[in-house]
């Protein structure tokens with residue numbers, strides 16, 4: 001079997017076009033420009049690339065974006081005050097604190113300081129809690145982007161067996177919950193999992209969100225599986241690679257995401273969507289509640 005490509009890049013472009021139309025409507029009907037503020041602490045080169053990509057994507061659809069680079073030695077108190085100011089700024093509808101943060105910073109405390117109504121990453125505990133009980137203000141962009149990728153491609157989820165590798169608060173755990181909501185019987189694997197391949201071979205849908213190039217090989221897959229590769233790894237040769245060995249996996253899978261061009265662009269498209277949604281709520285447009293992923 002040769003897998004078909006789950007084309008995140010193309011599908012993300014469609015979502016961005018939808019966002020552009022909504023931005024235009026906000027401008028015409030309400031005179032409002034959606035705005036996002038990205039806070040970046042220190043000078044992690046990978047983070048800088050992502051932040052630049054996000055800012056470009058925002059500006060391309062007519063949104064306002066501001067990047068706040070702060071020195072690595074910025075104090076927790078200063079960062080908290082900075083976030084409080086952004087919470088109060090009417091031109092800002094979305095706040096994103098770029099991860100990872102320097103070691104002396106309590107990242108969770110910063111995230112909890114963000115107004116949940118501006119938490120376009122969906123990382124605040126109010127929003128992660130809302131993911132369990134029903135209506136978060138925002139879904140976390142990466143797992144939500146994966147759901148949209150599957151939905152848009154017409155891949156059935158209900159009744160399927162799903163396996164997620166990775167249990168982080170921002171990718172693996174919310175991913176598992178979203179798949180459960182959508183009707184998949186879901187297993188979440190992690191470092192303590194015994195016999196990873198035993199679990200992955202049961203998966204009709206496999207999501208890898210680890211950060212280890214080549215972790216998933218073709219022999220670990222059920223024939224015909226749908227394989228979603230969230231991992232972003234920088235190889236010694238400078239190239240990007242996911243967690244899945246594309247060569248062997250694409251011979252066994254029915255669908256597979258490439259890296260780059262898979263989940264990454266969907267993450268950015270969902271971030272734009274969340275920010276537009278936040279601005280629509282501020283302007284009194286829309287329902288204020290995201291439709292459930294089900």
Ligand SMILES: NC(=O)C1=CN([C@@H]2O[C@H](COP(=O)(O)OP(=O)(O)OC[C@H]3O[C@@H](n4cnc5c(N)ncnc54)[C@H](OP(=O)(O)O)[C@@H]3O)[C@@H](O)[C@H]2O)C=CC1
Pocket residue numbers: 142165166167168169170171172189190191192193196209210211212215230231232233263264265267
């Ligand atoms: N494409 C995109 O838009 C995005 C991509 N990413 C990428 O996705 C990957 C995961 O990100 P994130 O969740 O933040 O990372 P974390 O490092 O927070 O989590 C990684 C998870 O993988 C598990 N893990 C590590 N090694 C193994 C192993 N050998 N077998 C099984 N499980 C393992 C860890 O288990 P344990 O908990 O037991 O330690 C942990 O739960 C990274 O490559 C990151 O760069 C992240 C966000 C967005």
Ligand SMILES: Nc1nc(=O)c2c([nH]1)NC[C@@H]1CN(c3ccc(C(=O)N[C@@H](CCC(=O)O)C(=O)O)cc3)C=[N+]21
Pocket residue numbers: 049050053096097098099100121141142232240259260261262263264265267268
């Ligand atoms: N507060 C916060 N929110 C995040 O959402 C967040 C974060 N911090 N820290 C880092 C991770 C990682 N992440 C990516 C987003 C887009 C691409 C992306 O656009 N990838 C492109 C390629 C990018 C390239 O060429 O370097 C692709 O896969 O095609 C990748 C990774 C968001 N993250």
Ligand SMILES: [Mg+2]
Pocket residue numbers: 008229258259260261262263264265
């Ligand atoms: Mg990708």
